[in-house]
Amino acid sequence: MNFIEAASDHYNYWIAVIVMMIGLYGVIAKRNIVKQAISLGLFQTGIFLLYISMAVVFTPDGKMGEAPVKHSERLAADVLSVAGPVYDNPLPHVLMLTAIVVSVSILAVALAIIVNIKRCYGTVEEDEILDIEAQGLLDGPDTKSNREKAGALV
Amino acid sequence: MIDSIPALMVVLPLMAGVITVFTGKGDKPWAWATAITGIVFAMSIALLAEVTAHGPVTYNFGNWPSQYGIAYTIDAMNGFVLFVVSLIAAVTTYYSRLSVKDEIPNDRLHIFYALWLLTICGLLGITITGDTFNVYVLLEISSLTLYALIAMGYRRDRRALTASLRYVILGSVGASFLLLGIGYLMMITGTLNMVDMHDRLQVLIHNDEYSRTIMVAYAFLLVGLSLKLALFPLHMWLPNAYTYAPSAVTGLVAATATKVAVYMTIRFLFGIFGRDFSFGAVESSDVLLTCAGLGVLYTGIQAARQNNVKSVLAWSSLGQIGYIVIGFSLNNENGLTGSVVHILNHALIKGGMFLALGCVAYRLGGTRLTHLKGLGRKMPWTMAAFTAGGLGLIGFPLTGGFIGKWYIGLGALDAGNWLILVVIMLGSLLAVIYVFRVVYAIYFGEAEPDSVHATEAPASMVVCTWILIGMSLVCGLWSEWSVDLAANAAKAMLAGFGGAH
Amino acid sequence: MKNMEDQVVLRVFSKIMIPFIIIFGFYVITHGELGPGGGFQGGVILASAFILYGLVFGKDQLAEAAPPRVVEGLAAFGVLLYSGVGAWCLLAGGNFLDYSYIIPPAEGAVIPHLDGGAEIWGMILVEYGVGITVCTVMITVYNMITEEAEA
Amino acid sequence: MDLHTYSVVAMAIPLLGAAAILAFGRWPNLREGATLLTAAALLAVVSCGIAPLVLVDGFWTGAWEAPAFELIHMVPDLALSFKIEPLGLVYALVASSLWLMNSVYAIGYMRGNKEEHQTRFYLCFAVAMFSVMGIAFASNMFTLFVFYEVLTLSTFPLVSHKGTPHAVRSASTYLGILVFTSVCLLLVGVIATAVVTGGAENGYAGLDFTRGGVFLNYLNEGGDVAKGIVGLLFILYIYGIGKAALMPSHRWLPAAMVAPTPVSAFLHAVAVVKAGVFSVLKITVYIFGTGTLAAISGTDWLIYMAGFTIVVASFIAMFQDNLKRRLAYSTISQLSYIIMAAGLATLGGAVAPIAIMAGGMHIIAHAFGKITLFFAAGSIYTAAHKTDVSQLDGIGRRMPWTMAAFAIASLSMIGVPPTAGFLSKWYLLSGALTSADGGGTLSTVQWYAVVVIFLSTVLNAGYFLPIVHRAFFRPLSADAEAHPHGEAPKPIVLALCCTAVGTVALFFCSDLAVALVEQLQAGFPSSLVNGGF
Known part of the structure; x- marks a missing residue:
């Protein structure tokens, strides 16, 4: 597999890595604390993309799996049967939901502190x-x- | 109900934390938090007794089998850390009443204690859980509330805000690295459960599959954890955060937060990757020993240069974390036993000393070296506690601090590493210098005009301080029980995941 | 921000949109136990309705519609609802969040977790707990940032 | 009462005394009463309780086998435990009898000079005495180390007593050197010993003082250790015990001279330096064992170093004008006699018992002599406010008692009969002149020791006798004529006369002292086996 192929096949990972690195760079390099906080959010968003990328499950014939939604017409037993449809792994999505909430909370706490810093120091x-x-x-x-x-x- | 203790350890402080918002004003939030932490402490003892007597306990949330749902697993190792955390939590909560009233506005008390209980909930959760992602979530719960608690110190000193922000940024970066590492591990093992992850990783490592991915995961986890436990040179967030946080918060955090991070590190290095990988395939021993060894020396020098006694202790905490890291990095039973027992002893000593400083801040409004001058006669009990704690920091024989260092020293020689032994001793010498500087001011200094009228702190605060310091002395004198517990934990960790199959 | 209150298009359009946003938020929460959605997403959608209201009509109006004390209380209530359901299972004799102990599953269910009677109720309650908390916390954060910035 | 239980009683007395001193802090007379009572009680217990059990009842042989008194059991490897053995008894006897003298003297001195913080002063003294008893009766290296450190810490406030910047700086030097050596060298040595001789399978029990030495027993039981490691550990121990003031770690002793004179006396005669040389003897005999050290045959450096220290310190002493500094360098030189004795003991064979007896005897002799000298120096300071040798012209006529005692003690330092110093030098010389293998040949290092002993005797005379000469045979200086003064306060004179008489009495009634040090031979098992290497 040549480099271009490798890059294009895994473009989602590349995006994740690039977003992550932009965020990490911002955290380190920016001297404005609001920008630091936002960069932190960006960094975490990159991680979410990475997790979401790994959730994809391919069927034996190379197609991507279905969204893991329980349709009312399917019985529970059907879900477990071998012949059933291939679902994407829902677990990373669920994890990222939690992580997003965490990330938002971090941003909120950071902003609340920054607001106070601005008030006490007069600068950000x-x-x-x-x-x-x-x-x-x-x-x-x-x-x-x-x-x-x-x-x-x- | 007894079977549900693992769940209650986390759920109780969580529910109680939010209920605190409704408890109203005055002493009520404090009383509520004290009752809850007391119950949690009692439960942790029951749990530790159960684990010691009958081996590991597993609890499945929602009765899902552990590979699907979240499982809490308690073995000798985290049973011990749970005991330490809940003990410190119970004592500091009881202590906090007057100190917090003094430093936090009256209309924020219920918020303060809500955050306080949630921090404890998070710390206990990290320790008890057997699910890696759960570790991340609970880590963030404890960290987020901690950031807010530290920032609350800004009414006394505005630098609390910048300290807290720095902690937010670096702490979140650390946690994100952790998340990344866990992600990679999940990618190759397909599970989040620690026991399963360990088993599958061992197979993969043995067959030499995915070795690069495992290495990447390991690197991210190690860096993230090092940030969280403030290993030199990733320690910059810690000194100011400890110094400017409200007194009671410092007491709680200094004694528990980094200890829990250390526990996590031990769990990941020994319990998930396994020592053959962590210290065999990847030679992290050298890296960790170098960082920790340099850290012990550097932080000792820094501690001796601080003028705020809270800063002195904060820098000293970094050095003590260095010892703990040295202990487990030696990768032998004595070293690991030393680390684990030092988790307990250092928590007691540092917690007690910060509480003593809280007493000083309560009476004098500050903890600079000049405040402490000549306090030996004005606040004899508090200062005696501080001095006894200081001896512990030095690692004076007969104090708790000695036991850990002794075992780490034995571990260093078992590993044939004389240099580390010398570093430990030099670190103790630096501790002599920075402790002695403060103790000298306390007993031989002339009191400043501001502190001439200082009197002994209120009994409840002094008693709590002495409970911790007294326990550290007891752990130094009759240390067999704590060393036994630690040695059990060390054996379990060295054998891989604490036998929780 | 003051100018925004004078924008007629914004005012009218948000007045039309807000009820729909709220309904969609509740839909997402309620649907969470079966399909995509759930407390987190629904909660944020609900909160966005309030925040939009606050942005367009000012924070005083928002404080009238959603008094800060009530919002704070609801945040705590949401967590309590979530953990309360878990504790209920605990008290009923099962593990934490083991819904099957609220109402035992039907006879002969293949997977108790999917065919149980109480499963759905347990999940919905939990989702609502999460949703309420997320929504109210978002509003609180918005309140905090705007308040402190203008103080 | 059980023999070993006495050791704990001996430790409890000073501790109770400390509590009493603290409680009576506001009433000076009661406080000083408590000090004297404590000192007397301690002396009574040690001399009338413990000593007869050892000396008269011949308790000794069985006492090694009796289990030590275990006060606190910390972890399997570490315990605070106590055991009475002859070397410890020598030290305890010296310290407790001189503490009584020193207390009498201190009361006179502190009141005479109107010093401040007297409660703290007496309190620290009592705590230091407590740790001295701990050192004397420690039954393992860990216990000894603990009390060694307690002694360092508890004497710091005594050294920095004056509180002036100079005093604090000097006290910091004192503390710094002692803590540095003990933590960075001694503790490393202790841990290493535990690892080497214990090992996980033995439960790290390798720190208990044993007859013949821990290492010897270890080797006899089939243990394996490189000679180089033993030699290295020996260096760690010798230099780790900074209180023995072997050059170049002697700097703390002159620094500590800023302390009030009773403290100097306490440091030089009663407790601190004696703790050092006592520990050196103890580890030589009971940790390494003279048999082992003879077998590794790499310990000659100790004798050379001790000899070097003896001569160089004597030379330095000669050029000191400050009386207390001169005494301090004299102490450094005298301590090295004891270290040299330990060094000779490492030659093994027939030399070892004699050399150890010489060491034990010199602990006694030097203690009585040096305390008298310091008492005299303090007496001069209290009565005449003079600190330099050059100011002492003709002072013997105004302070006859003081200077007479000074002269007697000087003779003891030089080693002239009829004083105690003669006895110890005699033993030391006979140790140096005994051949290790019984064949009559002496090694080079033994000849070196003999030369050093003679040379140092001349040097000792050279720096002590001029003082005596000045005091008695030179006329009073004009300046001194203008400031008349008499003898020092009565408690001071009483104390220094007692110790001077003691110095002479030790010579005439040497039976008891000799009987005591002869017990030291019990530390050597009948058969010395040089196995293992």
């Missing part, structure tokens, strides 16, 4: 935040005057 740029911390202006509770002190720096 990591360099400026580090600057403010390095100058030791934050050794105190979150009061209005402290906030203004930090804000005045920006």
Whole structure:
């Protein structure tokens, strides 16, 4: 199998990997914390694609499997019989549903924290935040005057 | 009901956590959380006794057979870790009443305790579950709630926010790596259940099939887990997160979160991949030992340079995690026993010391070195607890900290690795320096004007601190029971999956 | 955001759309035990109706339609519903989430899990629990972010 | 009461005393009463309770076989357990009798100089004494190590007592060197011993002090260990025991001189350095066994190093003007006599018992002599506020008692009869002049030892006698004439006279001391087998 064939046959994996890497790059390289949080979401989306890709089950004649939906006309016994239709593996989908919820929650928590950071530091740029911390202006509770002190720096 | 304890261990804190939202204000959320963690602790003892007496316990959710549904499997290893986590949870919850009231606004208390119970639920869940994907989900439950809990410290110090955000980013990257690794494993084994996964992987490894995929899965898992357990040099999220979190949260987290991550690592390395793969086909021993060894030295030096005592302890935690990692990376029974017993002892010591600092923060509003100066006479009991804990961190004989180091040292010599033994000793020396710096300030320093009128912390807080520190001393003196439990766990893990067939 | 309230097309169109979104959300939740769908997806769809309402008509209007305290309470209730069903099975003598203990399966069922009487009810309750929680949590997140940003 | 149970009683007394001192902290008289009572009780138990059982009843031979008193059983390999054996008894007797003297002296000194934090001071003393008893009666290396560390920690507040930056820095040096050596070398050696001689199949029981040595028994039972490993472990132990102050790990001793004089006396005579040399003797005899060390025949370096330390430290002492520093270097040099004794013992054969007896005797002799010297130095400081040798012209006329005691102790240090120092040097010389194989030939290293002993005697005289000469035969300086003073407070004088008399009495009534050290031979089994290698 030559390279092009390998690449095109597994294009879904390539997409997953590319999306993942874009996300990971963003997490590492972006100095804006909102962008970092969004990149994190992108990274996780890449992982979802990978999982979904692995759910495909091929029939012996090379076709993709059916969606694993229980039709009312089929009996339970039919589902288990060898002659029955080939279903795609539903498990990765289910897992990814959970993972999506987790990913959304992470984004939500991250954004909630970022909103507070913006309020306390007056910025969402990591360099400026580090600057403010390095100058030791934050050794105190979150009061209005402290906030203004930090804000005045920006 | 007795048979359902494995499920209740997780479901009870989960349900109780959401019910906390309805409990109202004042002490009610605290009382509720205390009752629940107490029950959970009792259940963990029952479970540990059952596992020790009759071998592993398996519980199938929805009565689905374990290859389809989610199975909880408790063996000597996670029975022990469950006991540690629920013990710390019970004590810190009882302790938290005044400290949390002091640091968290009154109208957020019910939210705080809801998050608190959910964190505990997640930590217990990671430990108890026998399903790899379940590990990921529960890991995220505990982490997400933990991020929020840490961020709640921002009313005292705003750096809690940035610390928490860094934890969110790095923690999520770690968890995502874990998810990827689990995905690859599922791809080749077709199962999520740990026992099945282990069996099938052994066949594959033995036949040398899919070896590259297994290697990739292993790499992702190892990096993800290392991030979660804060192995040097992937530790950057930890010091600030521990330092700026509310006192009670630090006590809980420092004693449990990384320990659970360590448990997961041991489970994956020994229980799923098997030691022949983890330390044979892939020579991870060298990598882990190098990272952990350098980490012990680096974090020891950092700890000695901190001015906030909470930071000192946070950096010291990293060093202690280094010891634990060294222990299991040696891949022999003594080393692994040392690791497991150090999970317990370090949890007790570090938990107790952070609670002692919580007492200081409660009285003085901060935990800088200057706050602690001359407190030996003002808060004798708290400071005695801190000092006893400090001796444990050093690994002074007769304290809990010594037992783990002793076994890890024996393990190092069993493996013929003198260098590691020297690293352990140098690490202890660094611990002497950073502990002594604080203890010297406590007993020989002159009190600052702000802390002249400080008095002993309230009895409930001091008692809780001493329960943990006292247990660490007891575990140092009469350590046979804990070492026995740890040795059982180590034997089970070395044999592959803890005999849960 | 303020400008959005002046957009007549948006207002009218969302008023038309929102009931349909809600119905579709409930459909997805209810259908979850048999086909594609379920609590997670349905919950998000339901939440999108509320968030759309909030975006177009402002957060005060949203607070009137879905009071934050009620939303928070419902979030907890959803989890309770889910774990409550599980605990019910537990109390009935089975394992956690073993629905067959709510109502025993029919005689001669090939797979108790698929032919049982209580299976469907158990699943639907669980899906609703999840759906309610997801929906309300999404609304809470939306509330939190908008509130704090404007404060 | 069972013999080994006494060991725990001996440890409990100082601990109870510490509690009493803490409780009576506000009432100085009661507090000091508690200190004295504790010291007296401890001496009574050790000298009237334990010693007769060993000496009179001939309890000894059976005592090795009796199981040790196990206080705490930690894990299968580790236990805190205690056993009374002759070497430990020597150390315990010396320490407990001198502690009583030291307490009397400390009360006079601390009150005379109006020192602060006196409760902490006495408390730490009592805790240190507790650990001394633990070291003396430890029945395995682990227990010894534990109490060794407790002793280091409990003496830190004593050394840094003054609280000045200089004192704290010096105390940190003290703590740093002792902890570094003990953790990085000694503990490594202990763990390695456990692994080498125990092994998983033996349950790691290789740390109990045994007659003839752990290694010898191990080898006799068919164990296998490379000679190089044993030699390496021996180095780890010797340098791990930093309290023995073998060069180059001696730096802590001069640093610790900032402490108040009773503490210096405690460090140099009663507890700390003695703990070091005691441990060296103990591991030589009971862990390695002189038979094993003779068989590996790579331990000559110890004698060379000890000899080097003796001579060099004596030279340095000669050029110290500060009296306490001079005494400190004298201690370093004197300690190495004991280490040299241990070194000679490693030659094995007939030398070993004599050399070990010399070591035990020198522990006693040096303790009495050195404590007298420090008492005198502190007495001078209290009465005349003088710290340098050059200021002592004619002081003997104002402080006759002090300087007379100083002179007697100096003679003991040099080894002139009729003082205790003579006895130990005698034993040491006869050890050096005994041939190991009984054939009458002496090895090079033994000749070296003989030369060192003679040379150091000359050097000792060279740095002690000028002080005595100055004190008694030089006129008072003009400056001293202007500041008249008399003798030091009575408790000080009483204490230093007692110890000086003790130094002489040990010579005249040497039967008891000799009987005691002769018991040390019980540590050597009748047949030494050099199997295994």
